[in-house]
Amino acid sequence: GENVEQHPSTLSVQEGDSAVIKCTYSDSASNYFPWYKQELGKRPQLIIDIRSNVGEKKDQRIAVTLNKTAKHFSLHITETQPEDSAVYFCAASEGNNNDMRFGAGTRLTVKP
């Protein structure tokens, strides 16, 4: 089955700096890669996703890149703000929610 590894486990940046979180996956059949943000004590919420027919997707200050050959994808947050502080999870699946596998999460802290 799919195995997703996520790095780093913790990340601390200064407000205004960029943050990058990386994930690798094992199943070459995976074609859907969402990213979730989870604030302390809250539910995970989808912030961006990418499908295998696209190499990069951007939504304001966040972007995701996908390298299918290397089987890795990354989340980029630019101009970080304190409200970006949260745990971020990546995931990968072959196209069905029941085969989705999540990374262990990255705790991002943005210092004002």
Added chain:
Amino acid sequence: NAGVTQTPKFQVLKTGQSMTLQCAQDMNHEYMSWYRQDPGMGLRLIHYSVGAGITDQGEVPNGYNVSRSTTEDFPLRLLSAAPSQTSVYFCASSYSQREGRQETQYFGPGTRLLVL
């Protein structure tokens, strides 16, 4: 719409006790699922359902039962609680896959369970 709701928010059980975690959604989603979240391990799928009357096992199903008698409700039952089941449980729902595209999952607020 209330979205995905879960009750209770927090529960303490003794080893061997049973309980049911409730999950409901009002978005007419066919697909519903249960995850557990443990520190350093992300979210792991326990059980899922693609529609009323249909359930299947996920990655970590042992010790849990589910049923899906209606589209709206998807309860999770712990038959005999164990300390290893101490976790945060999230219910999620989505439309079934349409036009070959995976649908976004919406998560409930979670139930924090402590088994002593």
